[in-house]
Amino acid sequence: MADPATPGDSLAWRRLERRFARERTARSEAETIAEDATRRLYREQIKLEAILQVATRANESNDIEETTRQGLASLTEHTVWKCAHIFYRDPSDRLSAVAWVDHLAGSDTSREAPWTTCGQELLNQANGVRCEFFDEPPFAAGASASGHGLQHCCICSISVHGRCFGLIEAFSNVPDRDQALSREFFEGIAQTLGYVYKREHDRRMIEHMAYHDPLTGLGNRAQLFDHLDLAIRRARREQHKVAVMAINVDRFRDINDSAGTRAGDAFLVELAQRIQSSIRDIDTVARLGGDEFMIVFDGLGDSEDITTLGQRLLRNLTPEALNAKRATQTPTPTQSAGVAIYPDDARDAEGLAHCAETAMQRAKAEGGDRLVAYDPALAQRNEQRRQLEQQVRAAAEQGAFAPYYQPLVELPSERVIGAEALLRWQMADAPGPDVFIPILERLGLMHEVGTQVLRTALQHASQWLNEGRDLQRISVNVSPVQLQDDRILDTLDQILAETGLPADRVCLEITENVYLEGDEHIRTRMAALRARGIAIALDDFGTGYSSLGYLQWLSLDTLKIDKSFVFGVADQKHHLNLVRSIIGIAEALELAVTAEGIETPEIARLIAALGCTYGQGYHYGRAMPADELWARLAWPRGPGRIPGNDPQ
Numbered sequence: 001m002a003d004p005a006t007p008g009d010s011l012a013w014r015r016l017e018r019r020f021a022r023e024r025t026a027r028s029e030a031e032t033i034a035e036d037a038t039r040r041l042y043r044e045q046i047k048l049e050a051i052l053q054v055a056t057r058a059n060e061s062n063d064i065e066e067t068t069r070q071g072l073a074s075l076t077e078h079t080v081w082k083c084a085h086i087f088y089r090d091p092s093d094r095l096s097a098v099a100w101v102d103h104l105a106g107s108d109t110s111r112e113a114p115w116t117t118c119g120q121e122l123l124n125q126a127n128g129v130r131c132e133f134f135d136e137p138p139f140a141a142g143a144s145a146s147g148h149g150l151q152h153c154c155i156c157s158i159s160v161h162g163r164c165f166g167l168i169e170a171f172s173n174v175p176d177r178d179q180a181l182s183r184e185f186f187e188g189i190a191q192t193l194g195y196v197y198k199r200e201h202d203r204r205m206i207e208h209m210a211y212h213d214p215l216t217g218l219g220n221r222a223q224l225f226d227h228l229d230l231a232i233r234r235a236r237r238e239q240h241k242v243a244v245m246a247i248n249v250d251r252f253r254d255i256n257d258s259a260g261t262r263a264g265d266a267f268l269v270e271l272a273q274r275i276q277s278s279i280r281d282i283d284t285v286a287r288l289g290g291d292e293f294m295i296v297f298d299g300l301g302d303s304e305d306i307t308t309l310g311q312r313l314l315r316n317l318t319p320e321a322l323n324a325k326r327a328t329q330t331p332t333p334t335q336s337a338g339v340a341i342y343p344d345d346a347r348d349a350e351g352l353a354h355c356a357e358t359a360m361q362r363a364k365a366e367g368g369d370r371l372v373a374y375d376p377a378l379a380q381r382n383e384q385r386r387q388l389e390q391q392v393r394a395a396a397e398q399g400a401f402a403p404y405y406q407p408l409v410e411l412p413s414e415r416v417i418g419a420e421a422l423l424r425w426q427m428a429d430a431p432g433p434d435v436f437i438p439i440l441e442r443l444g445l446m447h448e449v450g451t452q453v454l455r456t457a458l459q460h461a462s463q464w465l466n467e468g469r470d471l472q473r474i475s476v477n478v479s480p481v482q483l484q485d486d487r488i489l490d491t492l493d494q495i496l497a498e499t500g501l502p503a504d505r506v507c508l509e510i511t512e513n514v515y516l517e518g519d520e521h522i523r524t525r526m527a528a529l530r531a532r533g534i535a536i537a538l539d540d541f542g543t544g545y546s547s548l549g550y551l552q553w554l555s556l557d558t559l560k561i562d563k564s565f566v567f568g569v570a571d572q573k574h575h576l577n578l579v580r581s582i583i584g585i586a587e588a589l590e591l592a593v594t595a596e597g598i599e600t601p602e603i604a605r606l607i608a609a610l611g612c613t614y615g616q617g618y619h620y621g622r623a624m625p626a627d628e629l630w631a632r633l634a635w636p637r638g639p640g641r642i643p644g645n646d647p648q
C-alpha cells in the first residue's frame with residue numbers, strides 16, 4: 001500500500017486541496033451572485049407589482065388623489081425614501097400637493113410635510129428633469145427638510161410626452177445604495193401617474209374653457225348665468241334682492257382702430273382686473289364677449305342702493321383711475337353701465353340680464369360715461385334705435401346719403417373760394433350727420449359711404465374748376481375709421497385720377513375726437529397725403545384731446561376753430577380771447593385758420609379783424625346742393641374773370 005505521506009503523494013494532495021479551495025471560492029461567489037440576482041429579481045418583482053397596483057388603481061378609481069396615495073405608499077415602502085410628497089400642476093399652472101407620506105415622523109398622511117412650500121420654484125427648476133438624486137436638498141424650501149435630518153433628496157417629474165403635469169419629491173435620512181433600482185421605481189410610478197394627471201389636466205382644462213373667458217380669465221356667459229340662476233333662487237327663498245349690471249366700453253373700437261387690437265386686448269384685461277378687484281367677494285363678474293362685462297350683485301338688502309353701489313364701482317373705472325396704471329399713450333375710454341334688479345325688473349336670469357343691457361344701451365345713447373337704471377320705457381326707446389339702425393343701413397345700400405356744400409370764404413375779402421362737403425340723408429325729416437354718422441361707424445359702413453362722399457365732392461369740385469370758377473379748396477370730412485384704413489391712399493389716388501382735380505385743392509378734415517398720436521401708420525399715411533399736396537385740417541379745434549405736440553405730429557396745415565367758441569366772440573370776452581389765442585398758436589405753427597359757425601355780420605367782422613384765414617357759417621350760407629354752391633363760387637381775380645358774373 002502506498003504511503004500518502006510520500007513526497008509524490010503530498011504534491012497531489014496539495015493540488016487537490018488547492019482545487020477544493022478554488023471550487024469553494026467559485027461556489028461561494030456563485031452563491032453570492034445567485035443571492036444577489038434573487039434579491040434583485042425579488043425587488044424587480046416588487047417594483048413591477050407596485051407599479052401594476054398603481055396602474056390598476058388608476059384604472060379602477062380614476063381618482064387622482066387615491067391613485068397618488070397608492071403610488072406614494074408603494075414608493076416609500078420599498079425604497080429608502082421614507083418621506084415624499086407629490087404635486088399636481090393644474091391648468092392655470094398652480095402647484096398643489098396631492099398627497100404626502102412621512103414614515104419617519106411615525107405617521108403617513110397625518111401632517112403636512114414641512115417642505116411642501118417649494119411650489120413653483122421646484123417646478124421651474126425641475127423642468128426637464130426626469131429623476132435626479134441630490135445629497136442635499138437643492139432648493140431653498142428643501143432646507144427645512146434637511147433641518148429634519150432628511151438631507152438626501154430625489155426629484156422626479158411626472159411628465160407625458162415632455163409635458164410636466166406634476167412632481168414627486170422624496171427625502172431620506174440615509175443614502176440610497178441602489179439608486180439605479182430606485183430610479184426605475186420613481187420613473188415607473190411617475191409614468192403611471194402621468195397618464196392619470198394628464199387626464200385630470202385635460203378634464204380641468206375643458207371645464208375651465210367651458211366656463212371662462214380665455215383673454216381676461218374671468219368667467220364667461222355660461223358661468224355668469226349659472227351664478228345668476230343660483231342667486232335668484234336663493235334670493236327668492238331668503239327674500240332679498242339681486243342686481244345685475246351690464247358694463248360696456250365707450251367707443252372701444254377707437255382703441256382697436258388707433259392703437260391696434262393688442263392694445264385693445266390689454267385694455268380689456270386691465271379693465272377686467274379693475275372690476276374684479278372693485279366688487280365684493282360674493283359678487284360675480286364675467287366677460288360676455290367683446291367689450292361687454294356683466295356683474296351679479298348678490299344678496300342685496302332693501303336698504304342697499306344699487307345705484308350707489310354701481311356708481312362707486314364706475315368711479316374705480318374712470319379714465320383717471322385706469323390711467324394711473326396705464327403705460328400707453330392712447331386715451332382711456334369711459335364706460336356705460338345699466339342695472340336691473342330682481343324681483344323689481346325681471347324674475348329670471350335671462351330677463352334680468354336683458355333689462356340691464358337695455359339700460360346700458362340707453363346710457364350709451366345718452367352719450368356714454370354714465371349709469372342708467374332700467375325702467376320699462378327704455379325697451380321702447382331701444383326698439384326705436386334698432387329701427388333707426390335698420391333705416392341707416394338701407395339708406396347706405398340705396399345711396400341715399402349725398403354731400404351738400406357749405407360755402408367757404410376767404411377772409412377778409414369774403415369771396416367764396418371753396419366749400420365743405422357735409423353729408424345729408426336725402427329723406428324727409430331725416431336726422432343730421434351727428435346722428436347717422438355714429439350709426440354708420442357702428443355698422444361698419446363709414447368707409448364705404450365716406451368714399452362715396454369723397455368721389456362725389458371731388459367730381460363736383462373738378463367740374464366747378466373746369467367751368468372756370470376760382471375753386472381753391474374742397475373740404476371733405478373724414479372719419480377716423482377711414483383714416484385708419486390702408487385703402488384711403490389708393491382710394492384718393494384713384495379719385496384724383498378719375499376727376500383730374502389737382503390734389504392741392506383738396507382738404508381733408510379730421511376731428512380730434514380720436515386720439516391718433518403714437519400710431520406710426522397714421523403718421524406715415526398723413527405724411528403721404530401731405531406729400532401729394534392734400535391739405536389736412538383739424539376740425540372742431542378746442543373740443544378734443546389736442547396738445548401742442550399733437551398738432552405738430554399730425555403734419556396739419558389748417559386749424560378749424562370750433563363753432564362753440566366762435567358763437568360767443570361778440571358778447572363773451574373770454575371767447576374772443578380764446579379765439580385770439582388759437583389764431584396766435586396757429587400763426588406760431590404756421591397753420592391756416594378757419595373759423596366755423598360765423599352767424600352774424602358782427603362775428604364775421606370780429607373774426608376777420610383777428611386775422612383768420614377762412615370763414616364758414618350761416619352768415620355766408622348753410623350747406624346747399626351742388627348747383628346752388630356753384631352759383632355762389634367766385635370767379636378768379638384778374639385776367640379771365642367774366643365781369644358781372646361774379647356773384648360776390
Ligand code: C2E
Nearest residue numbers: 422423432433434453477478479539597598599616617618
Ligand atoms: P363739422 O365738420 O364741424 O361741420 C360743421 C357743422 O356745423 C355742420 O353741421 C354745419 O352745418 C354746422 N354749421 C356750419 N355753420 C354753422 C353756423 O353758422 N351755425 C351753426 N349753428 N352751425 C353751423 P352738420 O352738417 O350737421 O355736420 C355735423 C358734423 O357731422 C360735422 O361737423 C362733421 O363732423 C360730421 N360730418 C358731416 N358730414 C360728414 C362726412 O361726409 N363725413 C364725416 N366723416 N363726417 C361728416
Ligand code: MG
Nearest residue numbers: 420477509539
Ligand atoms: Mg368739418
Ligand code: MG
Nearest residue numbers: 539540562596
Ligand atoms: Mg367743425
